[in-house]
Amino acid sequence: MLERTLAIIKPDGVKAKVVGEIIRRYEQDSLNPIAIRSTRLTKEQAEKFYYIHRERPFYGDLTSFMSSGPIVVLALEGENAILRHRDLMGATNPVEAAEGTLRKAFGASLDCNVVHGSDAPETALEEISFFFKDEDLTLFG
Numbered sequence: 001m002l003e004r005t006l007a008i009i010k011p012d013g014v015k016a017k018v019v020g021e022i023i024r025r026y027e028q029d030s031l032n033p034i035a036i037r038s039t040r041l042t043k044e045q046a047e048k049f050y051y052i053h054r055e056r057p058f059y060g061d062l063t064s065f066m067s068s069g070p071i072v073v074l075a076l077e078g079e080n081a082i083l084r085h086r087d088l089m090g091a092t093n094p095v096e097a098a099e100g101t102l103r104k105a106f107g108a109s110l111d112c113n114v115v116h117g118s119d120a121p122e123t124a125l126e127e128i129s130f131f132f133k134d135e136d137l138t139l140f141g
């Protein structure tokens, strides 16, 4: 099924200058970037984006980290894009991530794990519209 998913290259990925390498992997794997932009979240925006985790002990650290510097957000489109992107990302903890995944290659820790990816069709839709307007998503027809 042709799907869309939201990817975020987190502040650690931007700082480490692996944005180009990560986008190359997306293109190579036919996770086609149909919209891309750089932004920086305020703490409040990060709290809104990660609202689902509001009761977790790491919510404060996570939202501070995600608002600590510029990020690159991408809407990716491809066959089974949501799961295939999760596979390419690897496990949440880079220590547990499989060889060949982005988090294994570029992640340093549970906080600094380089990328975010939507986990289901409903969250993908919500997360894409958090960052992109409908007209941003029509460039590729």
Ligand code: IDP
Pocket: 058, 062, 091, 092, 110, 111, 112, 113, 115, 116, 117, 119
């Ligand atoms: P995911 O990013 O693989 O979907 P989630 O469980 O949705 O993982 O958690 C969101 C983010 O919160 C993770 O990417 C990670 O950076 C951070 N996180 C998750 N679990 C922990 C934890 O136990 N301690 C600290 N940070 C965590």
Ligand code: MG
Pocket: 117, 119
């Ligand atoms: Mg998640």
